[in-house]
Amino acid sequence: MSWMGGWFDPELEELFRDEPELMETAQQVRAARPQSEPDPRFQNRLRAQLIAEASRGHGARSWWRLGSTHAAWGGAILGAALIGATVLTFVSNHPQDKTITAISAVTAEHAVDPNNVIQVKFNQPMNKTAIAKGLRIQPATVVTLSWIGNNLEITPVHHLTGNTPYTVTIPQSSLVAATGAVATTEIVIPFATAPTPPVARTAPPTLTLSTVGPQGTGIDGANGTLLFAPDGSLVSTAGLLQTAAGTPPTATPTQSATPSPSPTATPEGVPDNAPNGAGNLVDYAAGGKPFALTAAASAAAYSPNGTYVASAVDDGKGGSTIVVTLSDGSQQPPTRLTDSSTPVTALTWASNDRIVYTDGTTINEVDLSGKVTTLFTVSASGGTVGTFAPGGSYAYVLPASGTGGSLLDIATGAETVLQGSGTEVGFSGDGSTVLWADQSATPNRFWTESVTQQAPVSMSLLNANATYSNIAVDQDGDEAAYLMTLPSNVEELVVAEVPSGTPIAIEPVTSAPSALALSPGGDHIALLGTDSNGIVQVQQASVPGATAAHVAPGIPAAANSTLHAFVEAQVNGDLATLGSLSGPNANAAANTPQNLSRAYVISSYVEPKGVVSASVELIVDPNAGHTSVEVASETLALAPDSSGSTYVVTRIASTPLRNEASGPHVVAVNSSTQSGQTTLVVSFDSDLNPASVEGAVTVLDSNGATLTSSTVYDADSRTATVTIANAPAGALTLDISTALIDVYGQTLAHPFQTEVGTSS
Secondary structure (H helix, E strand, O other): OHHHOOOOOHHHHHHOOOOHHHHHHHHHHHHOOOOOOOOHHHHHHHHHHHHHHHHHHHOOOOOOOOOOOOOOOOOOOOOOOOOOOEEEEEOOOOOOOOOEEEEEOOOOOOOEOOOOOEEEEEOOOEOHHHHHHHOEEEOOOOEEEEEEOOEEEEEEOOOOOOOOEEEEEEOHHHOEEOOOOEOOOOEEEEEEEOOOOOOOOOOOOOOOOEEEEEEOOOHHHOOOOEEEOOOOOEEEEEEOOOOOOOOOOOOOOOOOOOOOOOOOOOOOOOOOOOOOOOOEEEEEOOOOOOEEEEEOEEEEEEOOOOOEEEEEEEOOOOOEEEEEEEOOOOOOOOEEEEEEOOOOOEEEEEEOOEEEEEOOOEEEEEEOOOOEEEEEEOOOOOOEEEEEOOOOOEEEEEOOOOOOOEEEEOOOOOEEEOOOOOOOEEEOOOOOEEEEEEOOOOOOEEEEEEOOOOOOEEEOOOOOOOEEEEEEEOOOOOEEEEEEEOOOOOEEEEEEEOOOOOEEEEEEEOOOOOEEEEOOOOOEEEEEEEOOOOOEEEEEEEOOOOOOOOOOOOOOHHHHHHHHHHHHHHHHOOHHHHHHOEOOOOOHHHHOOOOOOEEEEEEEEEOHHHOEEEEEEEEEOOEOOEOOOEEEEEEEEEEEOOOOOOEEEEEEEEOOOEEOOOOOOEEEEEEEEEOOEEEEEEEEOOOEOHHHHHHHEEEEOOOOOEOOOEEEEEOOOOEEEEEEEOOOOEEEEEEEOOOOEEOOOOEOOOOEEEEEEEOO
């Protein structure tokens, strides 16, 4: 038993684990044991007698067998046990003094509550000053010591770290009794904490929809669409303004000094206020009075500076007229820019003075002077232009038949096929991201990518067997809304993170909305829904938990689920699960160390083309075969499976097990981006010297250049928060040097590096 310092008897601890009432008797018996070795036959008979008496007195005993998930702390030797808690016996170097004994209930426990006080019970008064001077905890932990009689209570100042092996050590020279007697061996108390309970996953909140007003009849009898203005107000292309008498009023907006475009006045046939029931382009100002901007429009968009609204209105001749008006509604009538002999189906602003529009066949540009330029013409067999990315650089071209539409670079004419795309495609408000439903696969799946890169990333969906439609994306492309129709035909409106797919809110709907829109910040959603009387209503709701400044999404929810299930299976030695979560060439069983006790997922991020990389630490707690914690470092790669609905581990690389070095260790790194500022939160297992933290932390970009950052250490949570303003998109490298020091003066044994993901 030298691995425990000579005081821990695993046989006794194991057999009487559940008999705490025998603890004091056992302590006295152990303390009174003669120092000379008895006849071995007496030991055997005593052991057999004690086991027999225990069986007769308490009935049949269920033996607890340590499985592969818990290392055999005390070895495999079974024998007589005296108490459930550990008994520590120290023979003093003064034979005339009473023998020092001590017990600790946490010894060899694998799931100690991180909030626990560690208690060591001595059988006699001790020299408190000597013990306080020598006591240490690894990982380094600031503690307070208190005494209740002969019982020492060790209280961590900041609690213990969850899912972490610990060792409490009191050296032999510090184990001095009040009488002056000194123990002949040290105290070593190994134990491990239970994982910190995760925040309970609650069902996403529902949306509380409120009715803004009835929707009128738009162009060609359709109900129109919805959009949000840059200031957050909701706009309907065919809304109805109701007065007390039930008729739409004329607009009464405030006046504006902003100059308007200078082409010809509004021609005949373009009304500034539509007949009753026909609808208008209506701005439902937040907290104010709604007002009409133009007649009902087939398409509308705000200029980048928010000054103007451009819309395509019916010219009464089978075509459309592009008109512009001031966004505050003060300009009546609107200004005509140009006519199209065919109906305009989509438009956007390329700049504050240029508008790009299409009738599905050609893409044209008109400036505020009325000058028109043709930019692109679709070939006879090339499909139809469906919608524009805001900014007018890209357009989505629907397939002529089936699926497989394309992303069109308008300037070059180059087209990139969006796998399986059909009619369900959405662009972010800044025009940088496209999201689409792959309708060529069963079950459906979503893809998202930057418009400038051919690197689609799979977005996790809530139900692989559902169908999806009505996609809307927010300004930054990190939040989307869509309609999910379950196999039971139940329909639900979902707001989710992109690309992780994590739901933010879910709302059951009785009928499919005919239009969806997300506000620029993703904090409001609007839809056209039918009420119980069959009337189409404009409805709006705030999105719980969403803010105008978004946090960069983590890895896809499906990848996160596979990652943690895979690591848990490694710890449990569950070969069947490892096989089911692995690709054909991963060879998970051969690459996983045996007899693991626990693991940390240090960091994870999404690489180009949607591959997820993760850094993991695998842990083996101390046992009879080794006296220290053993660790192995592992990197995993995860990729979508053939269905695209889940992820599998495709690559594993792990180091051999090694003794864990003394000093602090990194246990987790998380990253987020908000309002252009990237934050890394680094968690440690040790209490650190705060003065050493900032100088030890460096963040590098993908080219190895050092980024300007600031670091703040929080002792209570053992975390360092690293802030990088205007970090470039893509992978960053976090570097922590050996200048990092814990409260015992121990340094980080080796430089630590890991890659983390960020977003622009």
